[in-house]
Amino acid sequence: MNGAERTAEVEPRLLLIHLLRDHLGLTGSHWGCDTSNCGACVVLLDGKPVKSCTVLAAMADGHRVRTVEDLERDGRLDPVQEGFARCHGLQCGFCTPGMMLTASWLLDHDPDPSPAAIREALSGQVCRCTGYENIVRAVRWAAARRGAGPR
Amino acid sequence: MSGAAGGPAGAAAERPLPAAGRKEDARFIRGRGRFLDDITLPGMLHGAILRSPLAHARIASVDTAAARAHPMVEAVITGDMLAERGLAWMPTLSADTQAVLATDKVRFQGQEVAFVVARDRYAARDALELISVEYEPLPPVTDARRALDPDAPVIRDDQPGRADNRVFDWSAGDLAATEAAFAAADVVVTQEMHYPRSHPAPLETCGAIADADPVTGRLTLWSTTQAPHAHRTLYAMITGLPEHKIRVISPDIGGGFGNKVPVYPGYLCAIAGSMLTRRPVKWTEDRSENLMSTTFARDYHMRGQIAADADGTILAVRASVLADHGAFNGAAQPSKYPAGFFHVLTGSYDLRAAYCQVTGVYTNKAPGGVAYSCSFRVTEAVYLIERLVDLLARELGADPAELRMRNLLRPEQFPYRSATGLRYDSGDYPRALRKAMQIAGYAELRAEQARRRERGELMGIGVSCFTEAVGAGPRKHMDILGLGIADGADLRVHPTGTATLSVSCQTQGQGHETTFAQIVAAELGLSPDDVDVVHGDTDRTPFGLGTYGSRSTAVSGAAAAVAARRVRERARLVAAAMLEVDPEDLEWADGAWRVRGDPEQARRIAEIAMAAHSGLELPDGVEGHLDASAVYDPPDLTFPFGAYICVTDVDPGTGEVRVRRFVAVDDCGVRINPAIVEGQIHRGLADGIGIALMQAIAFDADGNCLSGSFMDYLLPTSVECPSPELGMTVTPSPHHPLGAKGIGESATVGAPAAVVNSVMDALAPLGVRHADMPLTPAAVWRAIKGCPIRPGPIGG
Numbered sequence: 001m002n003g004a005e006r007t008a009e010v011e012p013r014l015l016l017i018h019l020l021r022d023h024l025g026l027t028g029s030h031w032g033c034d035t036s037n038c039g040a041c042v043v044l045l046d047g048k049p050v051k052s053c054t055v056l057a058a059m060a061d062g063h064r065v066r067t068v069e070d071l072e073r074d075g076r077l078d079p080v081q082e083g084f085a086r087c088h089g090l091q092c093g094f095c096t097p098g099m100m101l102t103a104s105w106l107l108d109h110d111p112d113p114s115p116a117a118i119r120e121a122l123s124g125q126v127c128r129c130t131g132y133e134n135i136v137r138a139v140r141w142a143a144a145r146r147g148a149g150p151r
Numbered sequence: 152m153s154g155a156a157g158g159p160a161g162a163a164a165e166r167p168l169p170a171a172g173r174k175e176d177a178r179f180i181r182g183r184g185r186f187l188d189d190i191t192l193p194g195m196l197h198g199a200i201l202r203s204p205l206a207h208a209r210i211a212s213v214d215t216a217a218a219r220a221h222p223m224v225e226a227v228i229t230g231d232m233l234a235e236r237g238l239a240w241m242p243t244l245s246a247d248t249q250a251v252l253a254t255d256k257v258r259f260q261g262q263e264v265a266f267v268v269a270r271d272r273y274a275a276r277d278a279l280e281l282i283s284v285e286y287e288p289l290p291p292v293t294d295a296r297r298a299l300d301p302d303a304p305v306i307r308d309d310q311p312g313r314a315d316n317r318v319f320d321w322s323a324g325d326l327a328a329t330e331a332a333f334a335a336a337d338v339v340v341t342q343e344m345h346y347p348r349s350h351p352a353p354l355e356t357c358g359a360i361a362d363a364d365p366v367t368g369r370l371t372l373w374s375t376t377q378a379p380h381a382h383r384t385l386y387a388m389i390t391g392l393p394e395h396k397i398r399v400i401s402p403d404i405g406g407g408f409g410n411k412v413p414v415y416p417g418y419l420c421a422i423a424g425s426m427l428t429r430r431p432v433k434w435t436e437d438r439s440e441n442l443m444s445t446t447f448a449r450d451y452h453m454r455g456q457i458a459a460d461a462d463g464t465i466l467a468v469r470a471s472v473l474a475d476h477g478a479f480n481g482a483a484q485p486s487k488y489p490a491g492f493f494h495v496l497t498g499s500y501d502l503r504a505a506y507c508q509v510t511g512v513y514t515n516k517a518p519g520g521v522a523y524s525c526s527f528r529v530t531e532a533v534y535l536i537e538r539l540v541d542l543l544a545r546e547l548g549a550d551p552a553e554l555r556m557r558n559l560l561r562p563e564q565f566p567y568r569s570a571t572g573l574r575y576d577s578g579d580y581p582r583a584l585r586k587a588m589q590i591a592g593y594a595e596l597r598a599e600q601a602r603r604r605e606r607g608e609l610m611g612i613g614v615s616c617f618t619e620a621v622g623a624g625p626r627k628h629m630d631i632l633g634l635g636i637a638d639g640a641d642l643r644v645h646p647t648g649t650a651t652l653s654v655s656c657q658t659q660g661q662g663h664e665t666t667f668a669q670i671v672a673a674e675l676g677l678s679p680d681d682v683d684v685v686h687g688d689t690d691r692t693p694f695g696l697g698t699y700g701s702r703s704t705a706v707s708g709a710a711a712a713v714a715a716r717r718v719r720e721r722a723r724l725v726a727a728a729m730l731e732v733d734p735e736d737l738e739w740a741d742g743a744w745r746v747r748g749d750p751e752q753a754r755r756i757a758e759i760a761m762a763a764h765s766g767l768e769l770p771d772g773v774e775g776h777l778d779a780s781a782v783y784d785p786p787d788l789t790f791p792f793g794a795y796i797c798v799t800d801v802d803p804g805t806g807e808v809r810v811r812r813f814v815a816v817d818d819c820g821v822r823i824n825p826a827i828v829e830g831q832i833h834r835g836l837a838d839g840i841g842i843a844l845m846q847a848i849a850f851d852a853d854g855n856c857l858s859g860s861f862m863d864y865l866l867p868t869s870v871e872c873p874s875p876e877l878g879m880t881v882t883p884s885p886h887h888p889l890g891a892k893g894i895g896e897s898a899t900v901g902a903p904a905a906v907v908n909s910v911m912d913a914l915a916p917l918g919v920r921h922a923d924m925p926l927t928p929a930a931v932w933r934a935i936k937g938c939p940i941r942p943g944p945i946g947g
Contacts (some may be wrong), residue, residue, distance in 0.1 A: 012275065018694030022272075027189035028182020030405065032354045033438040040354055051944065068182035077180070085176040086824045091834070092660030094354045095404030119869040121165035126861070128406045129660045131833035132869040142421050 001071035002026075010057050016050075017041045019057035020067060028068035032126075039125025043067050044100030051100045051124075065129050070096035071104065079145040080104045080138070089138030091129030098125055103139045112143050154324070156617065166673040167825055169680050171828070172806075173827070174664040178319075184403040187375050188435050189359045190447025196225055198424050199275035199284050200383045201265040202444065206359070206515040206854020207304065208286035210253055210264070212417060217281035218267055223274035226429050228266040228420065230254035238423060240309075241389045244381070244413055244483035244631050247318075249518060253424075258288070258478035259517050261443035261857050266420040268432055290777050291515035291854035292316060294454055295943040300510035306478055318480050318511035323494035323715045324571040327616035329506040332467035336458035340542045345942035346531050347847040348450035348475065348516070349802055350442055350858075351523040352866060353659070355405020357445055358435030360495065365429045370397045374418050377411045378697025380655050381634060383689045385414050390422065396648075399689035407659035408561050408838075408899075409522030409931055412483045412699045413446050435876045439859040446519030452477035452942065455496075457539040457611035464523055465558045467504040470496055470535055474511040474520070480537035482520025485529045485629040485636060491521055491528030492620040492788075494571035498536035499580050499792060500558045505570035508653035523836060524899035526619050527700055533617040537904035541911065542920065551908065552593060552614050552796075554597035556584055559616065566885070573620060575790045576892075577882045578818070584616055586878045587794040587816040596911045598796060602915055609801035613909025617901035619794045621893040631696060637784045638702075639693030640710035641700045642671060643716055644777040648757025650682040654716070655695020656688045656707040661895060662827045663703060667711050669823055670889065673866040674715035675722075675756045676742020693780065701791070703798040711778025713890040716778035719756075725777070726754040726762045728770045732889075789892035790883045793817040796834075797905040801913040806932030808910055810840055810871070813902070816878040820892035829877055832898045839902020841867040843910075847925045851888035852944045 001024065005058070008023050022024045030038030041052040044066040052104055071078040080100045083089065090096040099122060106113055106121040113121070118139045119132065127135060164598040171177065178184050215227040223431060232237040240248045253264050263284050267276035292298050293307060298316040307313050359374035370392055376382045376535040379399040387394035390602035403412060416435045424432035436445070452473040458466045474490060476482060484491040491607055492508035497505045511809075540558075544551040559580040560567055567575040598613050603610045626635030641653040652671050658664060668682040685691050695707060719739065726744035727734040730752055737744045744759070747754035755763075756777075763769070764775040797813040813836050824830045845865035883890025903924065910926050911919065914934060922934035923942055930940045 002778065013273070021188070026182075027186075028184075030186065030355070031188070032356075033309045034407075035438065035860050035862050038354060038438075043622045050215075066179050072181055081180040085172050086692060087636065088173065088830050090179055090660075090829055091403060091662065092354070092406045094593075097182045100180070111259075115874070121869045123870045126354060126866050126868060128352065128408070128866070130830060131836050131837035132872050133833050133874055134830060135869070136874070149381050 001065050002067060012058055014057040015056045016052035016055040016060050020052065026067050026069055030094050032095065037126065039098045040095050042125060044101055044105060049105050068100060071100060078104060079142040080107065082139035084141035084144065087134050087138040087141050089130060089134045095125060095127045099127065100137055103142065107146055108141055113139065113145060115140065118127050152569045153891060155198065158463055165610065165903045166669045166671055171667065173386050173662050174668065175662055184307065186355055186403045186405055187360065187373055190360055190373055190402065192360060192362060193433040195433055196265055196268050196270060196428060197275045198268050198421055198432050200263050200420060200440065201261060201279045202440065203253065203262040203264055205257060205286055205288055206260045207289040207291040208257050209289060210256060210283040211287050213265060214283040214409060215265060220277040221274065221278045221281060222269060223270045224278045225270065225779040226268040227425060228252065229425065236288065238389065238419065241414060241419060241833065242385065242632065242880060243479060243481045245480040246486060246632055247480035249479035251419045251510055253495050254787060255309060259515050260854055261440065261517060263416040266424060268424040268428055274628060289411050293515060293854045294848050295512050295514055298514055300578060305882060306515060309654040310937045316513040318476050318513055319489040321489045324506035325504055328504040329467050329469050332504040333458045336466050336544055338459045338462040338543065339456060340546050341456045342344060342539060342540060342542055342921055343533065344452050344538060344921065346449040346451040346453065347924050347942065349523060349842050349846045350848050350864065351408035351410035351781065352442065352445050353406030353408055353410050353865065355643060356436040356438060356846050357411060357415055359418040359421040360431055360433045361425040361426040369398065370422065370498050371397045372401065372404055372418065372422065373400045375404055375411050377399045377407045377657055377659060377699050379687055379689050381631065381696055382414055382692045384634060389419065393577065401657045402665055404657065404659035408524050409448065409699055411446055411659065412522060413481050415445060417622040436461035436675040438861060442448060442848065442864055443856045443936040444517050446522040447517055448519065448525055449781055453531065453535050455539050456537045457543050459543055463547055463554050463557060465500050467502055468496060468539065469538060470507045471507065472509040473508065474509055475514050475516065476511045476520045477514055477516040479512065479518035480520065481518035483631060485623055485631060488527065488627060489613040492526065493528040493532045493582060494622065495529050495573055495618060495620045496532040496536050497569045498533060499560060499618045501519045501560050501564065501568050501601065510690060516850060524896040526621050529619050530900045534904045537908065538617045541908045545915065552584065552588055555614060555616050556581060558890050559584065574787055576787065576884045576886060578693040578790060578792050578881060579882050580862055583792060583816045583818055584794040585882050587796050587814050589794040590876055590878050591814040605796060609803050611801065611909035611913025612792040613905045613907065613912055614799040615795045615901050615905035615908060617788055618766065619897055619900055620788045620790055621701035622785050623700055623790040624706065624787065626784045632679045634696060636696050637782050638695030638707045638710050639780065639782045640714045640779060641693050642714040642732050643778045644718060644760045647763050648760045649687060650675065650677060651683050652711055653685040653692040654707045654711060655692050656703045656742060661699065661703060661831065662824065665666060666704065666824045666827060667708065669713045670708055674712060677756060701895040704891050705893040706783055706785055708891060709888045710781045713781035713783055716777045717781060718777055720775060721773060721779065722756055722759045724770045724773050725759045728767060729754050733756055755939045781869065786886045789820065789887055791819040791892040791894060791897050793897055793901055794881040795905040797909040799909040800912060801911055801931060806928040806935060808926055810843055810873050810906065810932060811871050812876065814876045816880065817894065817897055818882050819878040819894040819897060820884045821881060821890035823891060828894050831894045832877060833875055835896065835898020836897040836902050837867050837872045839906055840872060843903040843906035843924050843926055845925050845927060850944050851946045
């Protein structure tokens with residue numbers, strides 16, 4: 001869990017999002033729809049974006065989970081975080097953690113994604129505030145920043 | 152890409168931005184926002200609501216024994232239990248009543264029937280399944296057009312003497328003058344259209360945590376509200392608790408868009424649950440509950456007519472409307488205006504006469520009405536007039552942009568009294584449309600369209616010119632439940648020269664903490680980093696009606712500016728004492744009070760603030776300290792406007808619509824924070840695409856909601872939304888202290904008409920004249936085939 005081992009005894013039916021939020025106190029990941037449509041709950045499971053409202057907590061046993069709380073390291077923001085702030089890629093901030101995690105996964109696999117590739121990667125997640133344009137700009141900004149130097 | 156300023160430039164540049172960008176972002180990008188469901192209190196319990204599976208039924212019995220026996224359950228509350236305490240019904244913001252928990256009947260699918268309080272959220276849901284309710288089904292009214300039939304079942308038989316489903320009749324304009332104008336017209340175009348029921352669907356659903364302290368008698372309610380003060384007053388009215396013992400806290404809000412204006416039964420259930428168990432109780436909706444029970448928007452059945460001369464001079468417009476308000480009139484709008492500002496239906500045009508008549512009806516659907524970035528029904532009015540103008544253009548064989556250009560109000564006509572009595576403050580409409588046409592390359596687009604049509608391709612160009620009416624006021628004409636629409640602001644400058652502004656409105660993503668800091672900073676010569684904004688807490692902020700109807704900058708922003716100017720005037724007296732000159736000898740320049748003719752002799756706010764708190768002998772009229780309050784009562788509405796052009800491509804085989812380009816020229820007066828303004832426009836354009844093409848709350852003939860999840864209620868994603876092309880003009884409002892007008896809803900208001908006009912333009916070669924939203928592939932395909940989908944319950 002964000003680089004540390006965490007143990008919790010949970011009901012078999014407990015969803016990963018509720019484990020994170022209600023049991024481990026990690027409220028940065030949000031819950032939005034129950035049906036895997038909105039992506040407010042996206043976290044990285046073994047490095048891949050998953051919708052944690054449709055993953056059982058038990059399924060994460062023995063796996064690596066990374067959440068928004070782990071993006072900033074040693075007081076340094078991830079370029080994706082910086083990009084979202086600089087490009088006004090967020091308004092209410094509710095979808096932002098999930099968007100940033102998917103964006104960071106995308107940049108790990110495609111360091112210089114086109115706007116169309118960014119839109120495709122984020123198409124399983126909903127933002128009700130930005131109309132997506134500034135999110136695309138934020139990811140482009142982060143790509144440029146990552147490309148410009150060491151993280 | 153943003154266009155250059157087309158008006159008095161530099162107004163925004165005079166207000167410096169915070170050094171680190173938007174103040175709100177630092178917490179959100181780190182996952183450190185504090186939303187309602189992030190809050191946990193010691194000993195907190197969890198509530199869940201049992202909802203009606205039927206749209207209309209009498210309740211024969213509610214048996215909660217098995218639920219109460221569940222080992223994790225602390226309490227089960229029914230309507231009858233609330234009724235014993237006088238809490239079973241609550242007032243709505245439209246002065247109707249709404250059931251908190253049903254006692255006699257259920258009136259829509261999803262209505263609140265019982266409330267379980269348990270030790271965790273899963274157990275609360277488990278216990279819902281242990282409650283047994285016996286219903287006696289009644290015939291539902293699911294089509295608003297059948298609601299006034301003589302044999303229609305009476306939905307609101309809770310109201311003594313009620314014999315039908317009529318909520319209100321309301322009209323505006325001059326009927327006789329309108330009829331005369333229509334009689335004299337060469338051309339009259341008529342169109343029936345349905346603006347479908349949609350839902351704001353903020354990503355965060357609604358919820359509350361109630362903490363009723365049995366010892367102090369204080370009630371603290373954290374809730375997802377856009378209007379904390381208005382809610383507190385309502386809770387005092389409903390519960391009988393003294394208002395000063397109630398504290399409403401609105402934490403970070405994950406989007407509102409109007410959905411979080413009303414008081415919902417769940418909030419009252421959480422309060423009742425906390426009072427009963429003497430512990431804090433959290434209640435949060437799931438997505439289906441949000442879509443099926445909280446306030447919807449639109450659902451207007453409209454018949455519009457437009458009259459013109461043969462040369463294309465528009466003479467008059469009229470409309471008759473049937474408004475579906477659902478089972479309770481849960482709309483929120485100024486009480487004199489049951490149809491909001493629908494009478495702005497004359498739009499951006501110079502008309503001789505206009506008339507509109509609106510009838511509101513009850514149906515067995517979720518309650519609500521006004522919500523979803525609509526500026527109090529301006530959305531419906533703009534859609535009506537902009538569709539009618541397009542249909543008129545087609546009738547006349549005229550280009551829709553040119554027809555608009557020749558009928559737009561001219562700049563010299565402002566302030567302009569519309570045919571329905573609204574007083575437009577300022578505008579230069581032709582300039583906005585010219586700019587939009589220029590950015591779009593309108594002539595080239597038409598040439599491209601002609602080429603594509605020859606190849607059988609369906610390309611559409613849709614134009615929409617909109618005029619909004621926002622910033623509701625003055626209070627003597629505008630109130631909600633008797634509360635005048637005015638907002639307070641308190642500003643305190645601390646001894647070391649930093650400042651705290653408290654405002655009554657509540658941000659839900661609009662960036663008030665940044666914009667309002669900029670307003671104060673610019674007035675006082677401070678850095679916005681030295682101004683913090685307190686909001687969303689009734690114990691810490693002055694009274695005001697909240698954030699909706701694009702009123703934050705228009706009303707609270709004005710209050711902040713007025714308070715800052717009062718502080719500045721008080722600072723002038725202190726500075727005069729410090730400099731031992733007459734206050735009249737000082738002038739405010741470059742962020743300081745300066746001696747006229749000797750500008751180096753100056754005192755900045757930080758120095759003045761320390762002096763005002765010090766032992767300095769202060770002049771008469773200054774008691775010490777440096778603070779001020781203001782209550783802003785708007786002299787009138789403000790009228791943002793704009794011109795939009797939407798380019799679409801329609802697949803003739805599948806009916807799928809692709810929005811290729813969206814050009815938006817907005818004029819919201821002076822822009823305080825241009826990036827935030829553009830972000831709001833981006834959002835509204837996405838709303839316009841969603842509402843026009845996919846978002847609709849549908850019902851079947853039995854009143855079952857068919858759009859109760861995001862699998863059925865479709866929202867636009869990153870692949871449906873184009874990269875917007877923005878331009879702007881700046882025409883300041885003459886009566887707003889900052890010249891600002893409001894921007895929060897402009898694009899949601901203006902965009903749907905542009906999208907639909909574009910699709911209808913694409914389908915014109917096939918003879919399609921009109922099809923109702925949402926223009927899903929199925930709807931477009933059926934329109935192409937000559938059998939458009941009609942509004943009304945599916946399968947009815």
